[in-house]
Amino acid sequence: MHVEEVFxxxxxxxxxxxxxxxDAAxxxxxxxxxxxxxxxxxxIELVSRPQETGIRxxxxxxxxxxxxxVEAGWKTIVAFQTRNPPHVAHEMLQKTAITTRDGVFVNPLIGRKKSGDFVDDVIVRCYESMIQNYYPENRCRLATLHTEMRxxxxxxxxxxxIMRQNYGCTHIIIGRDHAGVGSYYDPFAAHKIFDDYPDLEIAPIFFPAxxxxxxxxxxxxxxxxPHGAEDREQISGTKMRAMIQEGKAPSEFILRPQVSKIILDHPAPFVD
Structure with missing residues (x-):
C-alpha cells in the first residue's frame, strides 16, 4: 500500500x-x-498473487x-452465496432457479467466520461432492470468494x-435472513432493502425456505x-450441529449422504 491518508x-x-x-454481542x-x-x-500495488493451491x-x-x-454458453447466471455445506434444500433452491436460467454460480465465502460455523475445508469438499453427484454437466460452476462474513x-x-454482479452474474438468490445472525434483523429485511437499490445490474431472486x-x-x-410442521423434514442449524457432534447423520432429506459422510469424517468440522 502506498499510504496517502491516516485517519x-x-x-x-x-x-x-x-x-x-x-450491541457488543x-x-x-x-x-x-x-x-x-x-x-x-x-x-494498492499487487506484488504477487498467492499460489492458487489448497483451499484457494x-x-x-x-x-x-x-x-x-462465455465458454459455457451462459447468458443468465444465478449466484448463490453461502457459508455452509449444501443442505438438500439449498440444492433445490439452486436447481429451481436454473430451470429458467442457464447456470448457477456457487460461490462459498472462504475466510473468517464466527464460532460454530463450518470450517472452509468442509464447505468446499461438500460442494465438490454435491456437484459431482447431483448436478447435470455444465449447469453449475464452483468458485470460492475469499473474504470474511460480517x-x-x-x-x-x-x-x-455487488460482488456477484462484478463476477458477471445476472441474478442472485437471496434467502430468508440472508447474512443474518441471532435475532438482529427481520427475516425478510434482506429482501426489502433491494427496493432501495434500483441501480443494481443484478436481479435478486427471493425464495421462502x-x-x-x-x-x-x-x-x-x-x-x-398446505401441511403442518409435523409433516416437514427440516432442522435448525443448532440441532444439526448437535447431531453431528454426537456422530449422527441428519435425514437424507436434510443432507445428501455423501455430504453427511464428509462432515462426520472430518476431525473438526466447526470453527472453534
Whole structure:
C-alpha cells in the first residue's frame, strides 16, 4: 500500500451504520470494537498473487468467471452465496432457479467466520461432492470468494450482490435472513432493502425456505404446501450441529449422504 491518508473513525457510528446496532454481542460490532483507532488509506500495488493451491484452488477473478460463463454458453447466471455445506434444500433452491436460467454460480465465502460455523475445508469438499453427484454437466460452476462474513444482514446482502454482479452474474438468490445472525434483523429485511437499490445490474431472486413434505412427497415451500410442521423434514442449524457432534447423520432429506459422510469424517468440522 502506498499510504496517502491516516485517519481516525467513530466505531459506534460505523457499527450502527453497517450493522444497525452497537450491541457488543453482535460479532460484527465486536470485530469493529477490537480494531485499532486509526484507518490507513492509499493506492494498492499487487506484488504477487498467492499460489492458487489448497483451499484457494477454486479462486477466480471476475475476468476469469466472465470468460468461463462465455465458454459455457451462459447468458443468465444465478449466484448463490453461502457459508455452509449444501443442505438438500439449498440444492433445490439452486436447481429451481436454473430451470429458467442457464447456470448457477456457487460461490462459498472462504475466510473468517464466527464460532460454530463450518470450517472452509468442509464447505468446499461438500460442494465438490454435491456437484459431482447431483448436478447435470455444465449447469453449475464452483468458485470460492475469499473474504470474511460480517453478519450485517440486509446491508451485507447488497454487498454480496455487488460482488456477484462484478463476477458477471445476472441474478442472485437471496434467502430468508440472508447474512443474518441471532435475532438482529427481520427475516425478510434482506429482501426489502433491494427496493432501495434500483441501480443494481443484478436481479435478486427471493425464495421462502424449502423443505421436504412427507405428504406432498416432494421438496416444497410454505407458499405451495398446505401441511403442518409435523409433516416437514427440516432442522435448525443448532440441532444439526448437535447431531453431528454426537456422530449422527441428519435425514437424507436434510443432507445428501455423501455430504453427511464428509462432515462426520472430518476431525473438526466447526470453527472453534
Amino acid at each position: 481516525g473513525f467513530d466505531k459506534k457510528a460505523v457499527s450502527v451504520g453497517v450493522y444497525g446496532t452497537d 453482535h460479532p460484527g460490532v465486536a470485530r469493529t470494537a477490537a480494531m485499532n483507532e486509526s484507518l490507513v488509506g492509499g493506492r 484452488r477454486y479462486r477466480m477473478t471476475p475476468t476469469q468467471t466472465r470468460q468461463a460463463f 453478519y450485517a444482514g440486509p446491508r451485507e446482502a447488497i454487498h454480496h450482490a 424449502f423443505f421436504y413434505c412427507r405428504k406432498c412427497i416432494t421438496f416444497t415451500n410454505p407458499r405451495a404446501c
